[in-house]
Amino acid sequence: MAKFFQILFLSFCLVIQAQNLKIIQKPIDYSKERMKLSLDYMKEHHNLVQKTPNITPKIIVLHYTAGGTIESNFKYFNNLYLENQRATLKKQSSLNVSAHFLVDRDGTVYQLIAPELFARHTIGLNYCAIGIENIGSKSQPLTDKQVEANAELVKYLAKKYPIEYLIGHSEYGVFRNSKLWKETDSSYFTGKEDPGAEFMKKVRGKLTDLKLKNQP
Ligand SMILES: [Zn+2]
Numbered sequence: 001m002a003k004f005f006q007i008l009f010l011s012f013c014l015v016i017q018a019q020n021l022k023i024i025q026k027p028i029d030y031s032k033e034r035m036k037l038s039l040d041y042m043k044e045h046h047n048l049v050q051k052t053p054n055i056t057p058k059i060i061v062l063h064y065t066a067g068g069t070i071e072s073n074f075k076y077f078n079n080l081y082l083e084n085q086r087a088t089l090k091k092q093s094s095l096n097v098s099a100h101f102l103v104d105r106d107g108t109v110y111q112l113i114a115p116e117l118f119a120r121h122t123i124g125l126n127y128c129a130i131g132i133e134n135i136g137s138k139s140q141p142l143t144d145k146q147v148e149a150n151a152e153l154v155k156y157l158a159k160k161y162p163i164e165y166l167i168g169h170s171e172y173g174v175f176r177n178s179k180l181w182k183e184t185d186s187s188y189f190t191g192k193e194d195p196g197a198e199f200m201k202k203v204r205g206k207l208t209d210l211k212l213k214n215q216p
Pocket residue numbers: 062063064121169192194
């Protein structure tokens with residue numbers, strides 16, 4: 001009888017563990033038009049000519065949205081084209097920025113794009129990087145629930161894909177002179193401060209066993 005309860009308890013724990021990461025599917029528009037814009041970006045910026053905008057993810061980049069809510073950010077990423085105000089980015093490509101995942105302040109994870117598909121979120125690395133956006137900003141620091149959710153999501157993705165690196169967006173410059181950096185315009189680079197050193201330290205602290213690198 002004790003054995004029975006032991007097994008019951010163990011299965012209960014497994015369910016809880018699996019529930020640690022619940023991914024809600026909330027797909028943005030990835031129509032033929034976004035596919036075409038993505039293929040153009042891959043060709044023009046990464047010098048990659050492909051038939052479909054598929055990627056082999058090697059890097060995970062964590063970001064924050066600099067404000068807004070799940071709904072407002074979803075609406076923003078759902079647009080195919082960048083708005084005119086973002087002149088520096090728009091000069092490079094009219095494809096809108098986006099990310100594969102969006103994490104709410106309570107740790108709820110939404111998947112906007114399949115991780116095998118291209119998204120524009122990190123200059124030079126988009127062709128091999130999964131982007132995870134978090135609702136927050138410099139004045140609205142990311143929460144412990146987001147730390148937990150990002151760590152669980154990275155664990156899940158590292159099991160599924162050949163992930164070697166985990167970086168914060170603000171750290172992407174260290175890849176600039178490496179083999180992994182693919183950007184045809186050497187002057188195309190923007191300084192970033194998301195998602196913050198403190199957040200990266202906390203997420204990495206939960207993932208030491210994965211031995212993910214933070215530089216090339
Ligand atoms: Zn970012």
